[in-house]
Amino acid sequence: DVQLTQSPSSLSASVGDRVTITCRASQSVTTYLNWYQQKPGKAPKLLIYAASRLQSGVPSRFSGSGSGTDFTLTISPLQPEDFATYYCQQSYSTLYSFGQGTKLEIK
Amino acid sequence: QVQLQESGPGLVRPSQTLSLTCTVTGGSVSRGPFYWSWIRQHPGKGLEWIGYISDTGSIYYNPSLRSRMTISLDTSKNQFSLKLSSVTAADTAVYYCARVDVLSGYYYVDYWGPGTLVTVSS
Numbered sequence: 001d002v003q004l005t006q007s008p009s010s011l012s013a014s015v016g017d018r019v020t021i022t023c024r025a026s027q028s029v030t031t032y033l034n035w036y037q038q039k040p041g042k043a044p045k046l047l048i049y050a051a052s053r054l055q056s057g058v059p060s061r062f063s064g065s066g067s068g069t070d071f072t073l074t075i076s077p078l079q080p081e082d083f084a085t086y087y088c089q090q091s092y093s094t095l096y097s098f099g100q101g102t103k104l105e106i107k
Numbered sequence: 108q109v110q111l112q113e114s115g116p117g118l119v120r121p122s123q124t125l126s127l128t129c130t131v132t133g134g135s136v137s138r139g140p141f142y143w144s145w146i147r148q149h150p151g152k153g154l155e156w157i158g159y160i161s162d163t164g165s166i167y168y169n170p171s172l173r174s175r176m177t178i179s180l181d182t183s184k185n186q187f188s189l190k191l192s193s194v195t196a197a198d199t200a201v202y203y204c205a206r207v208d209v210l211s212g213y214y215y216v217d218y219w220g221p222g223t224l225v226t227v228s229s
Contacts, residue, residue, distance in 0.1 A: 031213075032213060032214065034213070034215040034216075036216070042221075043203055043205075043219035043220065043221055043222050044154070044216070044219060045219075046215055046216060046217055049211070049213050049215040050211070050213040050215075053213075055217075087153065087154060089154075089215070089216075091207075091213065091214030091215065094167055095156065095167075095169060095170065096156040096214070097156060098153055098154040098155070098156070099153070100153045101153045101154075
C-alpha cells in the first residue's frame with residue numbers, strides 16, 4: 001500500500017500570505033497525485049490533479065508541483081475562503097489513498 | 108451538471124448490514140469510463156477509500172473491508188450501492204459517493220455526493 005504523509009498537520013497563516021503544504025509518498029507515484037480542499041460539513045473539492053494540473057474553475061493562486069515521492073501544494077496569495085483542510089490523494093496503486101490532511105487556520 | 112446523492116439509514120445496529128445507495132443525475136453510470144466510488148470519513152478524521160465499481164462492472168474493494176463489502180451497479184435506476192455487513196462502532200462515519208474520472212488517465216474524483224452520516228449504535 002502507498003502511504004501518504006502530509007506536513008505540516010496544521011498551520012496558521014494570514015490573508016495575503018504564501019503557504020506551502022507538502023505530501024510525501026512511501027513509494028513513487030509518478031504524477032498520479034491529486035489535491036483536494038475540504039470545508040467543515042462539506043465534501044472535498046478537487047483543486048489539482050496529475051500533480052500540477054489545475055482543475056477547471058479553480059483559482060490560479062493554487063498550484064501544485066512534484067513527481068515521484070515529493071509533492072507540494074502552494075496557495076498564494078491566501079484569501080479568506082482558503083481556510084480549510086487540504087488532502088493529497090494518490091491514484092498510482094489500485095488501493096487509492098489519502099494523506100492525513102493539513103488544516104489551514106487563520107492567524 | 109453531474110450530481111450524486113447518497114441515501115440510506117442514518118442509524119444501523121451493531122452486527123447488522125449498512126446499506127447505502129447513490130443516485131446519479133446529469134450523467135449515466137453505464138457510460139464511461141468512470142469509477143463509481145465509496146469513500147468514508149470517520150468523525151473528525153481523514154478520508155478512507157472503501158472501493159469502486161467501473162461502468163463495465165469491474166470492482167475493487169479496500170482489502171481491509173473486502174470480506175464485509177459489496178458494491179453493485181443498477182443501470183436501470185442510474186444508481187450504485189454499498190453494503191457493509193457485520194458493522195461495529197468503528198464503521199460510524201460520513202459516507203460519500205463519488206465519481207472518479209478515468210478518461211484523462213489520471214484517476215481523480217471530479218464529483219462528490221454531499222455525504223451521509225451513518226452511526227452504528229444499539
